[in-house]
Amino acid sequence: MIQKPAETEQKLSSIIAERWSGKAYDASQAISDEVITALCEAALWAPSCYGEAPWRYILCNRFKDEATWHKTLQCLSPGNQSWAINAPLLIITASMPLFTHNGNENRWSGYDTGAASLNLCLQATALGLMSHQMGGFDTDKLREVLSIPAKVNLWSVIAVGYPAPLDSLSDEMIERELKARSRRPLTEHFFENRWTD
Numbered sequence: 001m002i003q004k005p006a007e008t009e010q011k012l013s014s015i016i017a018e019r020w021s022g023k024a025y026d027a028s029q030a031i032s033d034e035v036i037t038a039l040c041e042a043a044l045w046a047p048s049c050y051g052e053a054p055w056r057y058i059l060c061n062r063f064k065d066e067a068t069w070h071k072t073l074q075c076l077s078p079g080n081q082s083w084a085i086n087a088p089l090l091i092i093t094a095s096m097p098l099f100t101h102n103g104n105e106n107r108w109s110g111y112d113t114g115a116a117s118l119n120l121c122l123q124a125t126a127l128g129l130m131s132h133q134m135g136g137f138d139t140d141k142l143r144e145v146l147s148i149p150a151k152v153n154l155w156s157v158i159a160v161g162y163p164a165p166l167d168s169l170s171d172e173m174i175e176r177e178l179k180a181r182s183r184r185p186l187t188e189h190f191f192e193n194r195w196t197d
């Protein structure tokens, strides 16, 4: 099991520093119902525009319904499948496109759903789990497999599980897993008083 805390100038809250998108999961360790409820509640308590909470999640738990979990796994890109196969929980992230109070388009639904998903991932870190969000999946196939209506926005699949030693991964993946995490400098993302190219 490896830890890859963010290297920062200032000390961050440990769950922010310690969350990282690892690929080595313990396929034999189930996640309890209580822990899964905590992940869902963490997402639910995210802020959202008008308190709409537009996010919807579909949980596919290999220890509860292996056939559905497996069908979901098969919707991932081959590269993602190669490691997500060891993650016992695959969570589909979706959102409703309209506000319920007036039926207008909710143009913040993606923003809000991202916030909820990060809450979920941070709660996972706090509970000793690892999470890894994925955009690499076949949306049409996933809609068909899980009966997701066309009007619903689909954003990601999040792999969740307990971390494991790296043995389950290919040599190439191990090399990437061991690489230090990095970010561009703060000044490329944060500007003072005006937009700065």
Ligand SMILES: Cc1cc2nc3c(=O)[nH]c(=O)nc-3n(C[C@H](O)[C@H](O)[C@H](O)COP(=O)(O)O)c2cc1C
Binding pocket: 019, 020, 021, 022, 080, 132, 133, 134, 135, 136, 137, 156, 181
């Ligand atoms: C919306 C989204 C889509 C992503 N898609 C993939 C993916 O398909 N496969 C993958 O291995 N990682 C994916 N990632 C993980 C990112 O590569 C990862 O978050 C990024 O490299 C930063 O690393 P860290 O999460 O460990 O800090 C995705 C992350 C996000 C937020």
